[in-house]
Structures are given as structure tokens and as C-alpha cells.
Amino acid sequence: MHNDAAKTALIDAGRWVANKGWVPATGGNFSIRTEHGFVVTASGHDKGNLQPEHFLELDAHGVIVAGSGKPSAETELHLKLYALKPSTRCILHTHSVAATVLSRFIQGDTFSVTGYEMQKSLSGVTTHLEPLNIAIFDNDQDIARLADVVAKHHATTPVVHGVLIRGHGLYAMGDSVFETRRHIEGLEFLFACELERIKLEGTR
Numbered sequence: 001m002h003n004d005a006a007k008t009a010l011i012d013a014g015r016w017v018a019n020k021g022w023v024p025a026t027g028g029n030f031s032i033r034t035e036h037g038f039v040v041t042a043s044g045h046d047k048g049n050l051q052p053e054h055f056l057e058l059d060a061h062g063v064i065v066a067g068s069g070k071p072s073a074e075t076e077l078h079l080k081l082y083a084l085k086p087s088t089r090c091i092l093h094t095h096s097v098a099a100t101v102l103s104r105f106i107q108g109d110t111f112s113v114t115g116y117e118m119q120k121s122l123s124g125v126t127t128h129l130e131p132l133n134i135a136i137f138d139n140d141q142d143i144a145r146l147a148d149v150v151a152k153h154h155a156t157t158p159v160v161h162g163v164l165i166r167g168h169g170l171y172a173m174g175d176s177v178f179e180t181r182r183h184i185e186g187l188e189f190l191f192a193c194e195l196e197r198i199k200l201e202g203t204r
């Protein structure tokens with residue numbers, strides 16, 4: 001994808017996730033793999049009202065080649081996820097209430113669900129009968145260190161659709177902007193269902 005098309009797609013995605021209430025208070029950051037590198041949101045902007053000047057262009061090594069301001073504080077995690085899964089073309093990071101609360105409530109290192117038809121919104125999933133697992137990592141203000149922890153985990157348990165960062169939010173990934181948006185929407189539906197279920201019946 002060309003840089004300008006990437007920015008347009010991310011502006012549109014930002015408006016969409018903001019309308020869902022998933023990027024409050026400048027939370028969240030977005031990126032696309034382009035022909036020659038990456039486009040990533042600049043730090044600190046309202047992700048629901050992005051403008052073309054709110055992006056930086058990076059080369060294939062993650063070095064800034066165009067744009068002003070600072071790249072997202074979480075750029076290193078985006079770059080690591082692209083490196084871990086080379087088919088990934090778009091990463092959208094969101095801060096929904098459900099992802100934030102559930103990732104704190106779950107004490108283990110995995111959000112695991114079975115039995116929901118919506119699991120099939122995630123690429124490669126063909127049945128509600130098998131567990132869908134999303135890894136949860138403890139939040140860390142040292143993003144390089146957090147990215148290394150994700151990479152270490154990926155060596156044994158590959159990251160496929162995204163990861164949760166505890167008390168922080170969701171990183172969803174996909175082979176296109178459309179797929180990443182579908183993964184966010186599907187995962188957020190599953191998070192919301194699990195929160196409702198836990199409220200009704202506890203963790204059983």
C-alpha cells in the first residue's frame with residue numbers, strides 16, 4: 001500500500017474505533033506495513049480525529065523517514081509484531097473497557113474461550129468447539145522489554161490474531177486493514193460476552 005492510502009485507511013479506522021468507544025483520551029495507536037516500510041500514528045493525538053499530518057513514515061528498519069512529531073510511544077511493539085508474523089499488514093491497538101478490565105481480572109496469561117460462534121470471525125478459526133486463545137502480557141512502560149517478552153512467548157506459542165496487555169488494551173493484527181478491523185470487532189464481542197457471563201455466573 002502507498003503511504004497516502006495507508007494514512008487514509010488509518011484515519012478511517014480511527015474514526016470507526018473511536019465511535020465504538022475503544023480509543024478514549026488519545027489512547028491507542030495504529031500502523032500499516034507499506035511498500036517500503038511502515039506508517040504509524042504520531043504520539044498523543046485523538047485517534048478518532050486523525051489528520052494526514054498525524055503520521056510518521058518509517059523505513060523497513062523502523063527508522064523515521066518522513067513526518068513530524070514523535071512516533072507512537074508503542075512503535076517498538078508494532079515493529080516486533082510485524083517481524084514475528086511477516087504476513088501482518090495492519091496493527092490496531094485499542095483501549096476498550098472490556099479488554100482493559102478482563103485482562104486484569106484474568107490471573108493467568110491467556111484469555112481463552114470456547115463455545116462462541118463469533119470465534120469464527122478470526123481468520124483460520126472454523127469451529128466454536130475449539131478454544132480460542134489470546135495471550136496476556138503484563139504491562140510495562142519499557143516497550144522494548146515488553147516487545148522482547150512477546151517475542152520470547154511467540155517462539156513457543158505463536159501470536160496469530162493479537163495480544164492483550166494487562167490493564168492496558170488489545171493489539172489486533174491482520175493481513176489487511178479489513179482483517180484487522182474484523183479481528184478487533186470479533187475479539188471485542190468475545191470480551192464483552194465474557195464480561196457479561198462472569199458478572200452473571202462468576203468464573204465457573
Ligand SMILES: CSCCC(=O)C(=O)COP(=O)(O)O
Nearest residue numbers: 026027028029043044072073
Ligand atoms: C493516553 S493512554 C497512554 C498511552 C497509550 O497507551 C497509548 O496507546 C497511546 O500512546 P501514543 O504514544 O501512541 O499516543
Ligand SMILES: [Zn+2]
Nearest residue numbers: 027028093169
Ligand atoms: Zn496503549
